[in-house]
Amino acid sequence: AQSVTQLGSHVSVSEGALVLLRCNYSSSVPPYLFWYVQYPNQGLQLLLKYTTGATLVKGINGFEAEFKKSETSFHLTKPSAHMSDAAEYFCAVSDVRNTPLVFGKGTRLSVIA
Amino acid sequence: GAGVSQSPSNKVTEKGKDVELRCDPISGHTALYWYRQSLGQGLEFLIYFQGNSAPDKSGLPSDRFSAERTGGSVSTLTIQRTQQEDSAVYLCASSLGRGRFRYGYTFGSGTRLTVV
Numbered sequence: 042a043q044s045v046t047q048l049g050s051h052v053s054v055s056e057g058a059l060v061l062l063r064c065n066y067s068s069s070v071p072p073y074l075f076w077y078v079q080y081p082n083q084g085l086q087l088l089l090k091y092t093t094g095a096t097l098v099k100g101i102n103g104f105e106a107e108f109k110k111s112e113t114s115f116h117l118t119k120p121s122a123h124m125s126d127a128a129e130y131f132c133a134v135s136d137v138r139n140t141p142l143v144f145g146k147g148t149r150l151s152v153i154a
Numbered sequence: 155g156a157g158v159s160q161s162p163s164n165k166v167t168e169k170g171k172d173v174e175l176r177c178d179p180i181s182g183h184t185a186l187y188w189y190r191q192s193l194g195q196g197l198e199f200l201i202y203f204q205g206n207s208a209p210d211k212s213g214l215p216s217d218r219f220s221a222e223r224t225g226g227s228v229s230t231l232t233i234q235r236t237q238q239e240d241s242a243v244y245l246c247a248s249s250l251g252r253g254r255f256r257y258g259y260t261f262g263s264g265t266r267l268t269v270v
Binding site for chain 1: 158187189194195196197199202210213245247258259260261262263264
């Protein structure tokens with residue numbers, strides 16, 4: 042069965058600092074990997090995804106993530122945090138079998154002025 | 155429609171009552187998913203509809219939960235004899251479906267269910 046582990050339920054960074062949100066996955070077949078963001082009282086919005094091809098993927102709002110098969114990781118980064126980045130971030134995994142997305146428990150990002 | 159629409163946005167019900175939650179997916183999206191989001195627990199998969207195929211009900215937590223999708227479009231999630239542990243945000247998502255999964259899901263804003 043697939044699973045996702047997000048290290049750190051809460052991450053706090055200063056405005057302008059590097060954002061790093063960690064995600065490790067488990068999958069018996071090549072994975073499809075996703076990051077979603079959830080703002081308060083809203084649904085989830087797709088930030089970026091990896092399916093095949095280039096392992097460094099760029100998404101919206103300046104975020105990017107790198108698929109590292111050897112480390113079974115898909116960490117999310119942003120060089121410079123902005124106050125508007127404060128939200129809940131979810132990592133999710135599926136695969137070529139199109140199984141429903143399996144989500145991690147989420148990481149709440151706080152940005153301090 | 156332009157997005158996934160869910161109604162009601164908030165629902166407060168008494169323990170033991172039945173509730174129905176509605177999801178209207180994006181037009182043309184053949185796949186529809188229900189998830190439950192509980193505080194600190196992430197998103198829990200409930201059920202998945204793909205076109206006219208039999209739904210994947212593997213995530214439904216008990217036989218009090220059921221869902222249907224009429225005409226390949228609107229879906230209703232029904233919870234019978236609600237319990238306090240059913241309190242959560244219920245999220246619906248749709249996608250272009252099998253073979254086109256790489257486009258990801260589009261989520262609705264959810265229904266916040268509170269059982270008192």
